[in-house]
Amino acid sequence: MGELAVEKHVKFILTIEKEKDSFESVVMEHIRLNGAYWALTTLDILGKLNTVDQDEVVSWMMQCQHESGGFGGNIGHDPHLLYTLSAIQVLALFDKIDALDIDKVSNYIAGLQNNDGSFSGDMWGEIDTRFSCVAILSLALLKRLDKINVEKAVNYIVSCKNLDGGFGCTPGAESHAGQIFCCVAALAVTGSLHHVDKDLLGWWLCERQVKSGGLNGRPEKLPDVCYSWWVLSSLIMIDRVHWIDKEKLIKFILDCQDKENGGISDQPEDAVDVFHTYFGVAGLSLLEYPGLKAIDPAYALPVDVVNRIFFGR
Amino acid sequence: MDVLQKSSERIPLSQRPEYADVKPVPQNDGPNSIVPISYTDEFRETMDYFRAIYVADERSLRALQLTTEAIKLNPGNYTVWQFRRLVLEALNADMNKELDFVDGIVEGNSKNYQIWHHRRWVAENLGTDASTRELEFTKKILSKDAKHYHAWSHRQWVLQALGGWKDELTYCELLLKDDIFNNSAWNQRYFVVTRSPLLGGLGAMRGSEVTCTVNAIMEHPENESPWRYLRGLYRNDTHALVKDPQVASVCLKILTAKNNYVHALSMLLDLLCHGFQPSLEIRNAVYGLSDSGAQGSDLVKVVCSILELVDPMRANYWKWRRNIVPAQAAQCLKDDGLTGLSL
Numbered sequence: 001m002g003e004l005a006v007e008k009h010v011k012f013i014l015t016i017e018k019e020k021d022s023f024e025s026v027v028m029e030h031i032r033l034n035g036a037y038w039a040l041t042t043l044d045i046l047g048k049l050n051t052v053d054q055d056e057v058v059s060w061m062m063q064c065q066h067e068s069g070g071f072g073g074n075i076g077h078d079p080h081l082l083y084t085l086s087a088i089q090v091l092a093l094f095d096k097i098d099a100l101d102i103d104k105v106s107n108y109i110a111g112l113q114n115n116d117g118s119f120s121g122d123m124w125g126e127i128d129t130r131f132s133c134v135a136i137l138s139l140a141l142l143k144r145l146d147k148i149n150v151e152k153a154v155n156y157i158v159s160c161k162n163l164d165g166g167f168g169c170t171p172g173a174e175s176h177a178g179q180i181f182c183c184v185a186a187l188a189v190t191g192s193l194h195h196v197d198k199d200l201l202g203w204w205l206c207e208r209q210v211k212s213g214g215l216n217g218r219p220e221k222l223p224d225v226c227y228s229w230w231v232l233s234s235l236i237m238i239d240r241v242h243w244i245d246k247e248k249l250i251k252f253i254l255d256c257q258d259k260e261n262g263g264i265s266d267q268p269e270d271a272v273d274v275f276h277t278y279f280g281v282a283g284l285s286l287l288e289y290p291g292l293k294a295i296d297p298a299y300a301l302p303v304d305v306v307n308r309i310f311f312g313r
Numbered sequence: 314m315d316v317l318q319k320s321s322e323r324i325p326l327s328q329r330p331e332y333a334d335v336k337p338v339p340q341n342d343g344p345n346s347i348v349p350i351s352y353t354d355e356f357r358e359t360m361d362y363f364r365a366i367y368v369a370d371e372r373s374l375r376a377l378q379l380t381t382e383a384i385k386l387n388p389g390n391y392t393v394w395q396f397r398r399l400v401l402e403a404l405n406a407d408m409n410k411e412l413d414f415v416d417g418i419v420e421g422n423s424k425n426y427q428i429w430h431h432r433r434w435v436a437e438n439l440g441t442d443a444s445t446r447e448l449e450f451t452k453k454i455l456s457k458d459a460k461h462y463h464a465w466s467h468r469q470w471v472l473q474a475l476g477g478w479k480d481e482l483t484y485c486e487l488l489l490k491d492d493i494f495n496n497s498a499w500n501q502r503y504f505v506v507t508r509s510p511l512l513g514g515l516g517a518m519r520g521s522e523v524t525c526t527v528n529a530i531m532e533h534p535e536n537e538s539p540w541r542y543l544r545g546l547y548r549n550d551t552h553a554l555v556k557d558p559q560v561a562s563v564c565l566k567i568l569t570a571k572n573n574y575v576h577a578l579s580m581l582l583d584l585l586c587h588g589f590q591p592s593l594e595i596r597n598a599v600y601g602l603s604d605s606g607a608q609g610s611d612l613v614k615v616v617c618s619i620l621e622l623v624d625p626m627r628a629n630y631w632k633w634r635r636n637i638v639p640a641q642a643a644q645c646l647k648d649d650g651l652t653g654l655s656l
Contacts, residue, residue, distance in 0.1 A: 029340065030390045076340075076364060077392040124395060126430040163503065163545030172508065173466055174500035206627050207537060219496040219537040221460065243630040 004284060005259045006291070009277060010048045012262030013039045016274055032074040033064055037086040038278035040093055044302050045285050045293045054094050061087055062099065069101070069108030070122070080122040081112060085134040088141050092305050097142070106144035109135050117152030128169045129160050133182035137299060140189045141309060154192045157183045165200030177208060177217035181230040185298040188237045202240030205231050213248025214267070224266045225256045225276045228283030233297035236286060246287050253280045253287075323355060326362045331375050337361030338368060356386050367396050372403035381414070388422045394431050411435045412446065423454055429463045433470060444475035452484070459488055460497040469504060478509040486525075493529050499538040503545055519546050527563045535573035540580060555589045568598035575624050578602075582616050582634060613638045 016039070028035060036057065043049045063075045064087065070079025071087040084105065091097045112120045112135065119131040132153055139145045159171045160183060166175025167183035180201070187193050208215045208231050214223025215231045228249060235241040255268040256276070263272025264280035282300065285292040294303040326332050339361050363383045366376045380397035383390065401411060415432050422428055432450075436443040451468040454461050472478055482505045488498040506518045523546055529539040547554035554560060561584065567577035581599070585591065591599075591612060599612060602619050617635035621628045 028389075030387075030392060072392065074340075076367075078395050080391065122395075124398065124430065124434065126426070126433075162500070163548050164541045168500075169462075169466055170469070172469055172504045174462070174497050176462060203630060204541075206630055209626050218460070219541075220494040221496075243627060243633070245626045245628075248626065 004254060004281075004289060004291075005257055005262065006046050008259060008262030009257075009264070009281065010043065010046055010051065010262070012258075012272070013042060013274060013277065014051060015262075030073045030077055031083070033061065033071060033083040033086045033090075034073065035274055036061065037089050038274050040090055041295075041301065042274075042278045042281045044093055044305070045281050045295060047291075047293065049093060054096075057090065058094060058096055058099060061090060069104035069106075078122065079108065081109065081119065081131050081134045081138070082121065084109060085138045088138050089299075089301055092141060092301055092309060095305075095308060097309070100142075102142050102144065106139055106142050106147050109138050110144075110147040113148050113153065115152075117149060117154070117156035119153070129157060129167060129179050129186075130169065130182045132157055133186045136186040136189055141299065143309075145190070150190050154187065154190055154195065157186055157192075158195045161195070164204050165197045166204050174218065175204065177205070177215070177227050177230040177234070180205070181234050184234045184237050185300075188298045193238065196238055198238040198240060202235060202238055202243055205235050205240065206243035209244045209249065212252055213245065213250075214252035215244075215249065222267065223252065225253055225264060225283065226266065226279040228253055229279040229286070229300075232283055232286045233300070236297040241286075250284065250287050250289060253283055256280060325355075326358055332362060335362055335365050338364035340364070359383050359386055363393060363396075367392070372400045374404065376400050377404065377406070384418060388418055388425050388428055391427045394427045398431070398434060408435050408438045412439075412443070412450075416450070419454070423458070423461065424463065426463070429467055433467060436471065436475065441475045444471060444477040447471040447475065448477050455488070459492060459495050462497075465497050465501065469501075472504075473508070478505070478511050481505045481509065482512070489529070493532055494536050494538065496538045499542050503542060515546070515548075522546055523557065523559055527559050530563055530576075531566065533573070534567045534570075534577055535575070537576065540576045543580075544583075551587050555584050555587050560584070561589070561592075561595065565592075565595050565598055568595070568602065571602060574602065575620065578616050578620055582613065582620070585613050585616070586638060611638075 040049065040052065040057070043052060060075070061071075064071045064073070064077070064083065066072055066079035068079055070081070071083040072079050073083045077083075088097065088100070088105070091099060112122070112131070114120060114127065118127045118129075119135045120127055121131045135148065136145070136153060139147060157167070160167045160169070160173070160179075162168060162172075162175045164175050167180050168174050168176060169179050173179070184193070184196060184201075187195055207219070208217070208227060210216055210223050212223060214225070215227040216223045217227050217230065232241065232244075232249070235244065252268075253264070256264050256266070256270075257280070258265065258272045261272070262277075263274070264277040265272045266276050281292065282295050285295040286297060295301065296303050296306045299306050326335075326337075337358065340357075359379070359382050363379050366379055377397065377400045380393050380400065383393045384397070387393075400406075401408075412432070412435055415428060415435065419428055432447075436447050448468065448471060451464045451471070454464040455468075458464075472481065482502070485498050485502040485505060488495055489502070492498070502522075506512060506522060507515050512518055523543065526539045526543045526546065529536065530543070543560065544554070547557075560580070564577045564581045564584070567574050568581070578599075581589075581591075581595070596612060599615055599619070603615055614635055617631050617638075620631040620634075624631065
């Protein structure tokens with residue numbers, strides 16, 4: 001089995017973050033805040049967060065904040081829940097959550113809850129259980145969950161539960177590993193995991209593992225490294241991770257590395273990107289690959305960061 | 314006028330008289346650098362002009378044109394889409410033409426959340442009149458990728474918000490004929506059977522649905538979806554699942570054929586855990602799959618042992634099933650009809 005090429009991946013991340021003129025960088029500029037979260041969390045898991053200029057990142061990030069309190073994907077972009085969570089997560093990594101006006105941000109988030117308990121991503125009203133997750137994780141990290149109607153939020157998520165035990169983006173939508181992660185994480189953080197049929201969902205999740213050892217996101221689809229996170233973290237949150245073959249999954253993730261230039265791709269031999277690099281490394285951390293910081297399966301932040309927030313130093 | 318027909322034919326914004334009074338606003342996130350690719354020049358210029366219009370909150374025709382160009386260059390930019398909606402509202406624009414615009418963008422960009430959200434917003438504005446067109450639109454996307462998550466999500470929204478249920482079950486059947494492994498189509502089938510106001514609901518539909526599902530299983534016993542669908546048909550009524558002769562019969566056929574029998578064994582396991590009394594033929598079929606001359610042993614334990622061997626990736630799961638069985642069996646005897654293990 002191969003090994004994790006830590007130095008190469010660190011170099012890959014630091015290079016792309018600097019390369020603001022590459023075509024990829026230019027077309028991704030509106031989601032740079034997400035990119036920052038993926039890159040920085042990966043660096044922290046690899047023990048290299050100190051290679052980044054913290055002040056520069058935080059100063060740029062605070063300029064992404066809108067007067068409503070929400071964050072946009074980059075400076076000058078409209079606010080959205082997705083980028084607001086990334087901002088909070090990045091500040092958490094740097095132990096700088098107090099740079100925020102916490103009430104302002106949490107009011108923005110709480111204002112996006114709808115009457116049925118669901119959350120819109122922004123003022124334009126798109127509803128998806130991804131946004132329920134993002135809102136709940138954000139408010140939990142800010143310790144302001146009391147600003148929303150948690151019971152209704154949970155009820156909405158439960159209404160998205162399907163016959164196979166999984167969850168979709170809206171009621172009736174097909175179970176999908178990404179949506180399942182969102183729903184399970186939100187339920188975990190609100191102390192509502194009793195709504196999950198852990199045996200049934202655990203079985204659906206462990207059936208995602210295919211011959212190559214990789215995980216897919218739905219029946220009869222191809223494996224992808226990002227599911228190493230969505231499926232794996234879900235299994236851990238419901239205490240069923242021993243139902244997959246961990247060794248085979250580790251091998252699959254390691255096979256998706258570009259050991260020459262660094263970075264991890266969705267499948268072996270494909271092009272790498274920071275998104276899959278993060279999910280690959282985070283997945284390996286969940287699998288207890290040696291030398292990596294432990295990561296919290298619900299908050300998707302290193303465990304020491306989460307502990308710092310909830311239990312003090 | 315399509316100013317983006319070819320990159321070489323595009324007239325730079327700085328040379329277009331209708332934008333002469335606009336002062337472009339550059340992106341503020343890094344030091345100035347030399348830009349290596351001419352395509353990136355075009356992109357930068359468009360975004361700089363967009364930023365100017367956006368900051369000025371100008372909701373005009375030329376603003377709309379700018380959002381068109383910016384979207385064509387980078388359809389992922391949600392700020393541009395949002396501003397476009399403001400402009401469309403201000404101009405009281407023709408929403409049918411806007412659907413045409415989205416039709417043009419979606420090719421090559423169909424996994425983009427912004428496009429789907431925008432489409433939904435436009436369709437919502439048009440109301441129930443848009444139902445047929447939206448069902449056609451999603452059908453077209455699904456004809457190229459029958460498991461397209463956004464398309465299915467949009468289609469479900471259309472049915473519930475704008476109507477059009479009449480041919481949906483038939484559509485699912487067509488898709489399954491094309492690819493019986495399409496989990497999205499199975500999911501949609503369940504959606505229709507349980508939610509369509511034109512059908513009788515799950516109770517009325519169950520008989521015929523079970524027959525179709527069993528046929529699908531016989532075609533490909535290794536297909537995960539119909540097995541799950543079958544369990545779904547009997548949700549909250551495990552007693553009926555256990556009693557349905559079609560279910561036991563399909564398991565027996567597959568086990569006897571000794572091919573692709575993992576899901577069949579798994580179903581048999583669930584049945585046994587809920588009080589199913591196996592026939593001698595079923596017992597023999599199971600023993601026939603086991604190496605270890607396990608006759609007379611607890612059938613459940615034999616089933617689990619076989620599964621551990623033939624599905625080693627999930628060996629821990631099958632071991633766990635084997636270990637919880639005694640508790641489950643006792644529970645099932647105690648509460649007839651209650652699910653100890655949900656199906």
